[in-house]
Amino acid sequence: MSFTPPSQLTIDLDAIAANWRLLAARHVGQTAGVVKANAYGLGAAYVAPKLFAAGCRNFFTAHLSEALTIRPLVGDATVMVLHGMLPGEAVEFSQHGIIPVLSSLPEIALWAAEARRLGRKLPALLQADTGMSRLGLSQAETNILFNNRALLDGISITHVMTHLMNAEIPGHPSNAAQYQRIREFQARVPEAKLSLANSSGLFLEAKFASDLARPGAALYGVNPTPERPNPLNPVVQLHGRIIALRDIEPGTEVGYNGVWAARRPSRIATVAVGYADGYFRSLTNQAFGYFDGTPAPLVGRVSMDLTTFDVTGIANLNLGDSLELLGPHCTPDDLARAANTNGYEILTALGARYQRHYIGATPLK
């Protein structure tokens, strides 16, 4: 006999495909799909083939291991690794036809050595640090590289790339500054195209979209334009199952440390979702569950496996019913505001214990 987990996460792959098309239609260049971190927690093995079926031919992951997972699922598409390579990994890249983003001189040396070993040219993207001080060639490394071009022998640079640090804030001066720096860098590699925009970058001036945009979050329904209505389709719904219902007297405390107490006769629904499922403890006393659209305030501490909601006065609510924790009444961006984080963290934290239901799955290979 098998038991299904009580709470259900619904992931609408058709909406993800529609979001990709919507983003791709915003510019003339190509549009990749960023599927790092298991497609922002939603399941790369489902998302990547769906994007491929929608027409996406370029994929980015963060890690080599993630790229190896999706490689067999995306046909002849290009698979690129944002974090590039560590010593010993070059052969794994070349064998599986995975393209690294090279962000330092040591990585360039590893990939050039692999090209020498194989006796053929190997493709790569070349990342410049234009402001984030995280990954990418520094100004000093850039100077060394372009004063000694033999370092690039055997490597064909398909794109130069950089990452915007304030793309969601139109008009932020760093956007223009980073654009200027990457164009100067690109001028040193005339054969290379440009990869610049993330999700929010596609909503800046047209020039930021570049030859190869790299949206992630917007594919998954996170609003890339925080000051404006979300132009994307919603993707996730989370329904938390009520596994206990009780009526309590005024003054009764609920949950660890009694951080909430009833002020009136109250009905409390205990839902089988907690911080171990990525429903953050910082949501304590801050969020709502919804029953048929009626809000039920989250009361008391979110604990590891359980969260309590005040469902006083909600008619027709029974044991075994579910509360909407993410969905039309509470988007990942809404829950993020309540938890003092961003929609990205809400999605990537979604736990492994949910029953996952995919809408529009392409047949899995």
Ligand SMILES: *Cc1c(COP(=O)(O)O)cnc(C)c1O
């Ligand atoms: C994660 C990431 C992206 C995707 O960013 P979103 O804001 O999710 O669209 C693009 N480029 C790089 C370098 C990244 O690390």
